Amino acid sequence: MTQHLYVHVPFCVRRCSYCDFSIAVRKHVPAREYLDAVLQEARRGSNVPGELETIYFGGGTPSLLPAPAVGRLVQELTHLFRVPHSAFPVEITLEANPEDVTESNARAWSGAGVNRVSLGAQSFDDRVLAWMHRSHAAARIGDAVRTLRTAGIDNISLDLIFGLPGELQRDWARDLDLALALRPTHLSLYGLTVEPRTPLDRWISRGATHAPDEARYADEYLYAHRRLSADGFAFYEVSNASRNGFISRHNSAYWSGRPYTGLGPAAHSFDGRTRRWNLPAWEAYRRALADGRSAVESAETLTGEQRELEGLYLGLRTAEGLPLRRLPASCGNRWVREGWVTVTEDRLRCTPDGWLRLDSLVQELTRLGTPQLP
Ligand code: SF4
Known part of the structure; x- marks a missing residue:
């Protein structure tokens, strides 16, 4: 069995207008306290079986950590968890x-073993970036990609957000063209959602902006499928597309239901049956570990039925799809007629139209219950 390690770095310099993640807004990152806490947690949980296949530094903004702190984390974690002696290197991703x-x-990250960077680009339009409260200017995205390549990190993913309010007049086609011109290996495309108590939610409540428009959301999502396919990308998950050989091995582990270990505030872990999650607030997490207590806030053990439904949901999310026998025939046939799924070699896979209504497909399955497996 392989191990997948997620390390949550909760710090951001400000909160983006749409973000409801568990973050700690800090001008200066408390790197020493953070390292002490995470490494203490890692020592408590490092006796998990299997060899390390991936490490993913997510956030928050992991690139705010001083580079030597990233190096020390990689060094200590690969020492604590077993690393394979194979030619296939551990995939180490840093969100930046x-x-x-x-x-x-970039040189320090590369020297520390980081071999994949996921850049929070979001848009190439400075007006849109300012609306999002992002801290970077559009011109910095291309500079960052070139700098990473010069430092030897070629496996670069770009995050982009679509489905923004119409009054912003965001040019989605232009943003995709500019992203593709940088020749990334991977793209993650997220539709804007309005989360409670975010600045965006407040702007909408007082009429300063409009909720994202469903038709625009669908048009932009379907356009991205056409545009990226024409450029040699394949969607391997509802929000993720890559060039051949560059899927995220870490995120693919989540989507195929494999076990993973999470470190840091709000991080989740899963052993195949039980999911547990850490205290979300940085200070509460830090204090728990400093006092020698567990940082786990709570846990749930999935019933057989919950595991089955979760397996269906994860299967529908990915291009792997599901074996046809796992679905009630009544919905499988109708979904094919509607153009939401295709069936080849006894596997059912969502089309882009199906992925657009993934939540309602899953709700339908939940209502119907799942067929008994042989
Ligand atoms: S950088 Fe990411 S985690 Fe931080 S505030 Fe923005 S969206 Fe949230």
């Missing part, structure tokens, strides 16, 4: 804000 990709940071 384009602002933080300086020559010295």
Whole structure:
């Protein structure tokens, strides 16, 4: 069995207008306290079986950590968890804000073993970036990609957000063209959602902006499928597309239901049956570990039925799809007629239209219950 390690770095310099993640807004990252806490947690949980296949530094903004702190984390974690002696290197991803990709940071990350960077680009339009409260300017995205390549990190993913309010007049086709011109290996496309108590939610409540428009959301999502396919990308998950050989091995582990270990505030872990999650607030997490207590806030053990439904949901999310026998025939046939899924070699896979209504397909399955497996 392989191990997948997620390390949550909760710090951000400000809160983006749409973000409801568990973050700690800090001008200066308390790197020493963070390292002490995460490494203490890792030592408590490092006796998990299997060899390490991936490490993913997500956030928050992991690139705000001083580069030597990233190096120390990689070194200690690969020491604590077993690393395979195979030619297939551990995939080590760092989420980065384009602002933080300086020559010295990129060289240090590469030297520490980081071999994949996920850049929070979001848009190439400065007006849109300002509306999102992002801290980078559009021109920094291309600079960051070039700097990473010079430092030897070629496996670069770009995050983009679509489905923005119409009054912003965001040019989605232009943003996709500019992203593709940078020749990333991977793209993650997220539709804007309005989460309670975010600045965006407040703007909408007082009429300063409009909720994202469903038709625009659908048009932009379907356009991205056409545009990216024409450029040699394949969607392997509802929000993720890659060039051949560049899927995210870490995120694919989540989507195929494999076990993973999470470190840091709000991080989740899963052993195949039980999911547990850490205290979400940085201070509460830090204090728990400093006092020698567990940082786990709570846990749930999935019933057989919950595991089955979760397996169906994860299967529908990915291009792997599901074996046809796992679905009630009544919905499988109708979904094919509607053009939401295709069936080849006894597997059912969502089309882009199906992925657009993934939640309602899953709700339908939940209502119907699932067929008994042989
Ligand atoms: S950088 Fe990411 S985690 Fe931080 S506030 Fe923005 S969206 Fe949230």
